[in-house]
Amino acid sequence: MKIDHHGDTPPYEQVRVHYAHAISNRELPVGAKLPTVRALAKDLGLAVNTVARAYRELEEAGLVETRGRAGTVVSANGDNNRERIRAAAAQYASMSAELGLTPHEALDIVRAALSRF
Incomplete structure (x- = not known):
């Protein structure tokens, strides 16, 4: 995943859209584990809160669920x-x-x- 830091789309939205597409296209199957917020933020050069917002919106849409220490996984609700x-x-x-x-x-x-x- 590449983040366009100069585009019109905010970085959190780019992350959200990337994962939403991957889930809806079944590139990420039910139960697949997403990277931790901190790890993804570091890999993409983003603030932790930016990635956390993307994950929160994916969870609100029912695409992922957070399981505490087990991390964030693709939900069957997708x-x-x-x-x-x-x-x-x-x-x-x-x-x-x-x-x-x-x-x-x-x-x-x-x-x-x-x-x-």
């Missing part, structure tokens, strides 16, 4: 979150079809919504 997104997408697809939107129009709406994040 799979549950993926299923919730699939269900929401199916519901959206059904509703857009009922309302007469073309698939292209429905995707444009989703792209516009995602561009806000």
Whole structure:
């Protein structure tokens, strides 16, 4: 992982996004242990609080869980979150079809919504 210290995205967000993608793409399986906050901060040249914030946000999203001395690991909730997104997408697809939107129009709406994040 490389941190762009001169970019517009804060370093904690770069760390959060990196791990969120790795978890959602299953590059990091359930139970995989993340580096300690201090070790990752040192490796990336970041403040400990910066990495701690990224980990805290990953935990709030249900992607990781902290197990005290056992460290921070990828949570099984990541799979549950993926299923919730699939269900929401199916519901959206059904509703857009009922309302007469073309698939292209429905995707444009989703792209516009995602561009806000």
